[in-house]
Amino acid sequence: MNFCFYCGEVLTKKNETLEHIIPNGIGGKLTSKKLLCKNCNNVFSKYDADLCENLRFCTNFLNPKRRGKNPSIKMQFDGIPLIREADGEYYSEDIIKIEPERKGVVISYKGMFSSDEKHKQLKKQKILNVCRGQIKKLNIPVDEEEKIINEFADKFEKSIIDIKNPCMGFRTQFNEKSFYSSLKVVLEFYLNNNFDIAFVNEKINFLKELKFKEMRDCTNYFYPKDFYSTDSIYHTIFLKGDNKNKLLFACISFYGTLNLIISLNTNYIGEDFEKSYCYDLRNHVEKQHSKSITLTQSDMQNILKERGIHNKDIEKAFNAFIPFFQEREFNADKFMKISENSFKSLMSKNFIDDPISYTNQIKALLFKSLKEDDEYKCMLDENLERLINMFLAYKTYDVYIENCAPYFISNIFSSILAEEITKNPNILKDRETLSKVVCAQFCETKTNNQSINIYLKRNRHNLEDKYREFINQNDDLFIRFQQLLKIT
Ligand SMILES: [Zn+2]
Secondary structure (H helix, E strand, C coil), X not given: CCECCCCCCECCCCCECCEECCCHHHCCXXXXXXXXXXXXXXXXXXXXXXXXXXXXXXXXXXXXXXXXXXXXXXXXXXXXXXXXXXCCCEEECCEEEEEECCCCEEEEEECCECCCHHHHHHHHHHHHHHHHHHHHHCCCCHHHHHHHHHHHHHHHHHCXXXXXXXXXXXXXXXXXXXXXXXXXXXXXXXXXXXXXXXXXXXXXXXXXXXXXXXXXXXXXXXXXXXXXXXXXXXXXXXXXXXXCCCEXXXXXXXCCCEEEEEEEECCXXXXXXXEEEEEECCCCEECCCCCCCCCCHHHHHHHHHCCCCCHHHHHHXXXXXXXXXXXXXXXXXXXXXXXXXXXXXXXXXXXXXXXXXXHHHHHHHXXXXXXXXXXXXXXXXXXXXXXHHHHHHHCCHHHHHHHHHHHHHHHHHHHHXXXXXXXXXXXXXXXXXXXXXXXXXXXXXXXXXXXXXXXXXXXXXXXXXXXXXXHHHCHHHHHHHHXXXXXX
């Protein structure tokens, strides 16, 4: 049986409600029916709205999948006010000037819009309508009218200036209003994982009794170094019960920009545990979050005490957020460099003797390297995969074999050499005999690997020549073998 954690009522089919643990308004996907009753769910909507308002800038940039529609935001470009819609498209107010001239009027237009066709057409139609209205006043014949309109439309198209990566100014501010909803997120995550409610009762009361001061005192901005992944944009919750340090706390990150710590219990005597949730908002998948944090009581006290010093951290977090929305030139040279390095590093590892694990290994390696690159990490996973597949189309397993086989085969050759000498030391009588016996044996060699066998078959003569030459020219080795033979 489940109870509403807010009012304690038993949850039934009738009063249950699907609660978004992270608010839907910021693209939260984690839901549960065992947390709140219908009535209490409504209590929180005002506070969720505060959190969403704090994060509206990020939400509008990213436009995460969610139910309903999100409002637009105001921005600036070069002093021109812009409206940015939730789908990422933006446009400015139009500045249309109509000035009388000797023979008629001059119509001038200034405006901005994002590079989608929709906004361009909207602007174009608007300015052409203004144009039509002016023509009507001038008593111009109808057949001339269309001509003028077309000329104007043509001028409009030609005068569009393409600005790559327009740098838009914005103002966004986090305030402590977001703490309430954040505490709720963390408590719901805790309870949804069936941890003991007794350890968080005090905090549930903070919510019920709207103890804002107390809530503020147990919450703060918190930007631990290298803790949250920055290779995409995530909502992350990290929950920790630490019996030794008697701490129960949560670290939470929205979009990687609003990062908080919430102390849930400073006299925690429950079991040790860590529980994380991490959702990749660009690739729409849950990701593993494996990083951990350990804090002592005094760490916690210090973290909660530090007020008003987080601007630099927040700025840094935004600097990691924004690049995901900037268009980039595809840097083929850089991609080749990264991919060749991955290929090389794979070759330095253990020999891979089947095509499927070759493909898997190179994919994983290359994916990881690209995710560590500041530019490539901004690409969507599916686009990265497409690139990697392109690379694999010509760095096939056969290419890998071509590169690796010589080392692999020289190992085979060495073992044949050792084996034959052990079997019959007399073959060391002279180099001629040695190379004859060993090369004959080498000709018979077959491995378990089909690709290597094909390679062997194709290159057998060359390889034989190479090894014969090796035996004939390597005096030191031959003499050492002979000495060894005398000893044994
Ligand atoms: Zn309730």
